[in-house]
Amino acid sequence: MDINEIINQMTIKEKAALCIGASAWCTASVRRLGIPQMVMADGPHGVRRAENIDEVHNIYSLRKSLPSTCFPTASAVACTWDIQLLTEMGEAIGKECIVQGVDILLGPGNNMKRTPLCGRNFEYFSEDPYLSGDLAAAFINGVQSKGVGAALKHFIANNQEYKRYTTSAEIDERTLREIYLTAFERAIKKSKPWAIMCSYNKLNGIYCSENHELLTEILREEWGFDGFIISDWGAVHDRTESLKAGVDLEMPGPQKKSFKNLIKAINNGELTEKALNDAVKCILKAVFKSKEEKKSVEDIDINSHHELARKIASESMVLLKNNENILPMTKPKSIAIIGKAAKTPHIQGGGSSEVNPSNLDIPYEEIVKLAEGAKIFYEEGYTMKEEINPVMIDKAVSIAKDAEIALVFLALPSHKEFESYDREDIKLTKHQIQLIKSVALAQPKTVVILNTGSPVSMKEWIDDVQGVLYSWLMGQGGGKAVADILFGKINPSGRLAETFPIKLSDSPAYINYPGENNKVIYGEGIFMGYRYYDKKEMEVQFPFGYGLSYTTFKYSNLKVSSDEFKDVDGLTITLDVKNTGKMAGKDIIQLYISDKEARLARPIKELKGFKKVDLKPGETKTISFKLEERDFAYYHPKYKRWITEDGEFEIMIGKSSRDISLIKKVRLISTTQLPCTLDYNSTVREWLEDKKGKEIIESLSKEIMNRKDFMRLSSDSNVDIWKAAQDTQLIFLLKQISWALPLVPDIIMSRLLSKVHGERK
Structure with a gap:
C-alpha cells in the first residue's frame, strides 16, 4: 500500500x-x-x-x-x-x-x-x-x-x-x-x-x-x-x-x-x-x-476468558493481615457473611472504562460451594449511605456471634470511584467503620474483604480484626477468586503496587492538592509514593510491594557480576529464593538500588527490577536481574540529560520497599562526559564537584598555601578553608584573599575559566 x-x-x-x-x-x-x-x-x-x-x-x-x-x-x-x-x-x-x-x-x-x-x-x-x-x-x-x-x-x-x-x-x-x-x-x-x-x-x-x-x-x-x-x-x-x-x-x-x-x-x-x-x-x-x-475474525472461547479473569483476580488480591493464621479457613462449621458486596460485588469503577460483563461470579455463592455443609448466615450489613444504621449493625452482630468466623465484605459507594471527579477522603463510610468494629467486638475471628479500587484508611479499625484481604475492583471472575483464597484453594500472591498511608494527610501531594487558580504545584518533586515516605522516615499502613502469603520464602546467596563496573557494561545480579513453608506459592522478588554518593538529591531507594516466581514447598530457584546504565542514572536539569556519577551503590533485594532482606555494595565507574558549565559566578562547591574544576582548584590551593604570608589568614589546613567557603562564589573568595594571590582575582578567574573550558575541548 x-x-x-x-x-x-x-x-x-x-x-x-x-x-x-x-x-x-x-x-x-x-x-x-x-x-x-x-x-x-x-x-x-x-x-x-x-x-x-x-x-x-x-x-x-x-x-x-x-x-x-x-x-x-x-x-x-x-x-x-x-x-x-x-x-x-x-x-x-x-x-x-x-x-x-x-x-x-x-x-x-x-x-x-x-x-x-x-x-x-x-x-x-x-x-x-x-x-x-x-x-x-x-x-x-x-x-x-x-x-x-x-x-x-x-x-x-x-x-x-x-x-x-x-x-x-x-x-x-x-x-x-x-x-x-x-x-x-x-x-x-x-x-x-x-x-x-x-x-x-x-x-x-x-x-x-x-x-x-x-x-x-x-x-x-x-x-x-x-x-x-x-x-x-x-x-x-x-x-x-x-x-x-x-x-x-x-x-x-x-x-x-x-x-x-x-x-x-x-x-x-x-x-x-x-x-x-x-x-x-x-x-x-x-x-x-x-x-x-487482522487476516480473519477469530472465534473466541468466552468461557476460557472468564477463567482467565478469575486467575488474574486471584493473583491480584493482596492479603494484608492474617493474625493467628485465621486464613485459610479449614472446614468451618458456620460462617457469617456480612456485607452487600458479598452478593453485589463492585467489579469495576465508573465512567468510560465500564464494561458490560459477559459473566459474573458472586462471592457469596462461591463461598457456599466451598463451605462443604457449613452453616451459612448472611446479613446485608450496610447501604451506600454515610449515616450509621444501628438496626443493620445489630443484625450483623447477631449472626457474627453465632458463627465460627465472620467475613465482612465492603465496597465504597460507586460515586466514590468514578471518572471525572475525585474522592473527598480515603475512608470507608461511618456506618461501615462502625459495622467492622461492632462485628469484631462480638466475633474475634473477623476477616474484612475490601472490594475497592484505591487505598482506604484503616487506622480506626484494623487492630480490631484478625484478617484483611484486599480484593480490589476484581472483575467478573473475582467472586470465585475470593472464595478460593479464603479456603486456601489458591495461595494469595498479590503485592501492593502503591503505598497505603495511615491517613490522607500523610500522602505526598496533600499540601498541594488540588491546587488553586487552575494550577496544581507538584511540590513533592521526585519524592512521590514510597520515595516520599522513605525520605520522611514516615510510618505507613502498608508499604509499596507488601503482601502476605500462606507460605514463607527465604532469600540467600546474593551475587553481582562485579563489585566495580562501568555504567555502560551494566550489572548482573543473582540470588536464590526458597519456599520454606508447607504450601506451594508465588513470591515477588523486588530489586531496589540506592545511590550513596549523588550530588543532587535522590530517593533512598528506587525499584529497578522484579520477578514473580512459583515455588513448591522446599523448592529453591535462582533468579537473575540485568541492570543497565539508565537504571543507575538520574536526570540532571542543568545538562538536560540523564547522567551517572562515580560512586557507591547498594543493591537491595526485598519483599517490599520496607522489608529489605539482602544488600550488596558495588562501585560504579561513570563514563558520562559532561560539558563544563562553570562560569564567573560558580561557587567553590560547583568547582569542586566538577572533575577538571576540582583538579584546577586543588592546584590553585597548593600555590596559595605555599605563599608564606598566607599563614596570616589561618592556621587551618587548606582542605578546611576551602570547605568552609564551598557555598561562596569562587570570585568572591578570591577577592577576600586577594592580598595572598599572585595576580588580581579577575585575571586569575579568567585564566581558570579559560583553562577548564579549554581542557574540556
Missing part, C-alpha cells in the same frame, strides 16, 4: 476530515481511494464497544455497549507484578476486539498515582514508573500481537480528575522526566504502541494537546514514537495549534468548527499542507495496518 501516493490523490478537505473523527468512535472513510474507517473502543480492562459506532458521543451512550469480559481493573492487575499474565490479558482483550470489529483499544492508562484521591486511580497501575511502564508494555504487547492497536494514555500528568479540563500541572523538569515521563517512555520503547492519547490538562501552562515540546520534541524526536497521536475525547481547544503540536487525530467527531478552521489555516498559510500530510500519513499507517494484520 503506497500511502504517499494515496495522500497525493486526496483533497485538502478529505485530509482535514481524516484528522477529525467522523463519529464518536470512528475515523472518516474515503471510499473513492479505498480508505476504510477505523473503529475505536474504550478499555483498558475490557472492550467497551458501543452498540452504534456511528452515534454522536453522549453520556447516555456510555452504558450501551456489547458484552465483553470484564477483567480486574489496572490497580488490581498491577498487584500481580506478572508480565506474562498482563500479556495474556492483553491477548484476550485483543481477540475480543477482533470479534467486535474494533481496530484500536483506548488503553492502557499509565498515569502515576500521585494522590490516593484521584477518581480514576483504579484505571492506573502504580505510583512507581518502572513497574507501571513495564506492566503497560506487557498489556500493549498482548493486545497488539492480535493485530489490534493500543492507545497508551493519558499523556501526560492526568493525575487528578478535579478540574482536569483546565488545571495546569506545574512540574519541574527533573520530576517530569524521572517520574511522569519515565512510565510512558518505558512502555513506548518496550511495546511500540500504535497510538498515544494526550490528556485534557495543561502541563506548565500549555494544554497537552498543544504542547509541541511534549508531543513532537520528546515523544517523536527523542523517543522515536512513530504511531499516531490522538486527543482525549474533547481535549482539543484549537485544532490548528494542536495539529502543529503533533495531535494527528481529534476525537470525538464530527467537529464542524475544527474542520473549517483547518481548511482556513491551510488557505491563509497558517498551517502548511506538509504538516497536514504528516498527520494524515500517521493515521493512514494505522488504518491500513489494522486491516492488513
Whole structure:
C-alpha cells in the first residue's frame, strides 16, 4: 500500500476530515481511494464497544455497549507484578476486539498515582514508573500481537480528575522526566504502541494537546514514537495549534468548527499542507495496518476468558493481615457473611472504562460451594449511605456471634470511584467503620474483604480484626477468586503496587492538592509514593510491594557480576529464593538500588527490577536481574540529560520497599562526559564537584598555601578553608584573599575559566 501516493490523490478537505473523527468512535472513510474507517473502543480492562459506532458521543451512550469480559481493573492487575499474565490479558482483550470489529483499544492508562484521591486511580497501575511502564508494555504487547492497536494514555500528568479540563500541572523538569515521563517512555520503547492519547490538562501552562515540546520534541524526536497521536475525547481547544503540536487525530467527531478552521489555516498559510500530510500519513499507517494484520475474525472461547479473569483476580488480591493464621479457613462449621458486596460485588469503577460483563461470579455463592455443609448466615450489613444504621449493625452482630468466623465484605459507594471527579477522603463510610468494629467486638475471628479500587484508611479499625484481604475492583471472575483464597484453594500472591498511608494527610501531594487558580504545584518533586515516605522516615499502613502469603520464602546467596563496573557494561545480579513453608506459592522478588554518593538529591531507594516466581514447598530457584546504565542514572536539569556519577551503590533485594532482606555494595565507574558549565559566578562547591574544576582548584590551593604570608589568614589546613567557603562564589573568595594571590582575582578567574573550558575541548 503506497500511502504517499494515496495522500497525493486526496483533497485538502478529505485530509482535514481524516484528522477529525467522523463519529464518536470512528475515523472518516474515503471510499473513492479505498480508505476504510477505523473503529475505536474504550478499555483498558475490557472492550467497551458501543452498540452504534456511528452515534454522536453522549453520556447516555456510555452504558450501551456489547458484552465483553470484564477483567480486574489496572490497580488490581498491577498487584500481580506478572508480565506474562498482563500479556495474556492483553491477548484476550485483543481477540475480543477482533470479534467486535474494533481496530484500536483506548488503553492502557499509565498515569502515576500521585494522590490516593484521584477518581480514576483504579484505571492506573502504580505510583512507581518502572513497574507501571513495564506492566503497560506487557498489556500493549498482548493486545497488539492480535493485530489490534493500543492507545497508551493519558499523556501526560492526568493525575487528578478535579478540574482536569483546565488545571495546569506545574512540574519541574527533573520530576517530569524521572517520574511522569519515565512510565510512558518505558512502555513506548518496550511495546511500540500504535497510538498515544494526550490528556485534557495543561502541563506548565500549555494544554497537552498543544504542547509541541511534549508531543513532537520528546515523544517523536527523542523517543522515536512513530504511531499516531490522538486527543482525549474533547481535549482539543484549537485544532490548528494542536495539529502543529503533533495531535494527528481529534476525537470525538464530527467537529464542524475544527474542520473549517483547518481548511482556513491551510488557505491563509497558517498551517502548511506538509504538516497536514504528516498527520494524515500517521493515521493512514494505522488504518491500513489494522486491516492488513487482522487476516480473519477469530472465534473466541468466552468461557476460557472468564477463567482467565478469575486467575488474574486471584493473583491480584493482596492479603494484608492474617493474625493467628485465621486464613485459610479449614472446614468451618458456620460462617457469617456480612456485607452487600458479598452478593453485589463492585467489579469495576465508573465512567468510560465500564464494561458490560459477559459473566459474573458472586462471592457469596462461591463461598457456599466451598463451605462443604457449613452453616451459612448472611446479613446485608450496610447501604451506600454515610449515616450509621444501628438496626443493620445489630443484625450483623447477631449472626457474627453465632458463627465460627465472620467475613465482612465492603465496597465504597460507586460515586466514590468514578471518572471525572475525585474522592473527598480515603475512608470507608461511618456506618461501615462502625459495622467492622461492632462485628469484631462480638466475633474475634473477623476477616474484612475490601472490594475497592484505591487505598482506604484503616487506622480506626484494623487492630480490631484478625484478617484483611484486599480484593480490589476484581472483575467478573473475582467472586470465585475470593472464595478460593479464603479456603486456601489458591495461595494469595498479590503485592501492593502503591503505598497505603495511615491517613490522607500523610500522602505526598496533600499540601498541594488540588491546587488553586487552575494550577496544581507538584511540590513533592521526585519524592512521590514510597520515595516520599522513605525520605520522611514516615510510618505507613502498608508499604509499596507488601503482601502476605500462606507460605514463607527465604532469600540467600546474593551475587553481582562485579563489585566495580562501568555504567555502560551494566550489572548482573543473582540470588536464590526458597519456599520454606508447607504450601506451594508465588513470591515477588523486588530489586531496589540506592545511590550513596549523588550530588543532587535522590530517593533512598528506587525499584529497578522484579520477578514473580512459583515455588513448591522446599523448592529453591535462582533468579537473575540485568541492570543497565539508565537504571543507575538520574536526570540532571542543568545538562538536560540523564547522567551517572562515580560512586557507591547498594543493591537491595526485598519483599517490599520496607522489608529489605539482602544488600550488596558495588562501585560504579561513570563514563558520562559532561560539558563544563562553570562560569564567573560558580561557587567553590560547583568547582569542586566538577572533575577538571576540582583538579584546577586543588592546584590553585597548593600555590596559595605555599605563599608564606598566607599563614596570616589561618592556621587551618587548606582542605578546611576551602570547605568552609564551598557555598561562596569562587570570585568572591578570591577577592577576600586577594592580598595572598599572585595576580588580581579577575585575571586569575579568567585564566581558570579559560583553562577548564579549554581542557574540556
